[in-house]
Amino acid sequence: MPAYKEHKQELETVFENLINQIPGINDLRIKSTSNGGILYGADIDQPGQINGFEAAFVTPSNEKWIVCVLTRASGEPRLIRESCARLLALINKSPERDKLYPVVAATYISKRSAEICKEMNVGYLDLSGNCRFAFDSIFIEREVLENKKVEKRPLRSLFSPKSSRVVRIMLEDPSRAWQVQDLSETAQISIGLASKVKQKLLDLDLAMAAPGGLKLKEPEDVLHEWSREYSYRDNESLGCYAQGGIQELEEHLQNYCQLKDKSYALTLFSASNRIAPFVRGISMSSAFVDADLHLVAKDLGWKPVPSGANFLLLKPLDEFILRGIRTSKNWNGTVVSDLQLYLDLASHKTRGQEAAEFLLEQKILPRWKSTLSETG
Incomplete structure (x- = not known):
């Protein structure tokens, strides 16, 4: 049948x-x-x-x-x-x-x-x-939380590492309408994949065909959908213990990465406390480092530990995770973009979702509103 x-x-x-x-x-x-x-x-x-x-x-x-x-x-x-x-x-x-x-x-x-x-x-x-x-x-x-009948996950394919590049660049400026060719070039993916992502966004009613190309309908909904499919734990990670205060260790990592010419950026509460402070008194720092994590730990003299870590090293599963890294007022090293920070925080169990929503309200939504008003 x-x-x-x-x-x-x-x-x-x-x-x-x-x-x-x-x-x-x-x-x-x-x-x-x-x-x-x-x-x-x-x-x-x-x-x-x-x-x-x-x-x-x-x-x-x-x-x-x-x-x-x-x-x-x-x-x-x-x-x-x-x-x-x-x-x-x-x-x-x-x-x-x-x-x-x-x-x-x-x-x-x-x-x-x-x-x-x-x-x-x-x-x-x-x-x-x-x-x-x-x-x-x-x-x-x-409302039943479990999807008992459908094994395919259209959102998982939309927010896979390569496909999510399209979503990321569209969320950076929701006011812009994109042609597939521009999406392909900016996201550094094939025309074919860019076309598939476009169709998936349309099928899921997350985007619309607008004058000038493809445009997101409700950016906040798209970001929330992405956060449900992503976790910072998807990245390779290494928990380490090292002597010294949190800020001191962050500076050691900064100096090391600058010396070795390695891309890095603080994330989770280490970054949010510098961008949109919400949780005080953190006991562990976290950072993405585009390098061999065990080698980084060895060079810094940090000890990998299964528990009791005070520094979490993360290797980005895709290079676009480090897209848009920047400095902050109280830190001359780099932190992840607001979009990446939101995703990382939203997947953190301990007050992460609260910090993510605070970041959304304080930083992301005002910037979106500003760009949309400029084009509107």
Whole structure:
């Protein structure tokens, strides 16, 4: 059986079980749109195939309603938005529209896709148990954190080391519209990969086609999505213990990297305390160093330790992690960019997310607002 037909049957079963759990529902009848009805001919995923079903029943308030469910093979935000618009257009053509409730169903509905459905007043349903129905006297909303049905992770591919270069440079200036050629050259990736990232951003409803090229829709949402997929722990790391105070050790690393001509930058709380102070009294410093970490530790006389470290060395998994490094007011050495600092902090368990949001409010959002107002 083709996958889309199998998913349609599964979604129909999930829907039926859900409706039957509502007290006071009577005379439930479900039919496929291939047999006629409001959605007849509303094929989207498969040319020549009708994906959807309609459920007629009497609600607890004794009103006759028809729920029109349009099923999709993919729940990517752009496709869900298109489905909602198509579904609403079909329903608005019907003389029975006051008693019709639109629902889109897919194998998995992400948070962003769910938000789109809410904005457009359309219900949703997926195979993991996420759902929302709000009509007549019925209101059901469930959020399941685990994605039980989908193994592919579109966001993971979007925020892989090479692909995330595109996201990084677009977030540096959200006011700018980009051509694929410019993205390719600036991100130092192939045209093919730049095109794939562009399409993925469009599919996920994170970007839009604007005059002049591709432009991010909601930069803050994009940054938050990226932070969910990234962790500073993804980089090679080496915890070390060394005699001396934190600032003294940072200066030793600075002098060493300058002498050896190695790129480096403080990150996590070592950097945030110099850029947007939030957590005081840190007991461990952290820095990216583009070098052999064990050799760095050996040359500095630092001892690698499995626990009790007071300095964390990180080797960037991609060279763009050190893009935009700069000095700060109280430190003539280098620190990571605000974007990288946000990502690193957001993945730190101990007050990191709070520090990341503070950085966002104090530094990143004001800069974005400034660039957007200049171009607006």
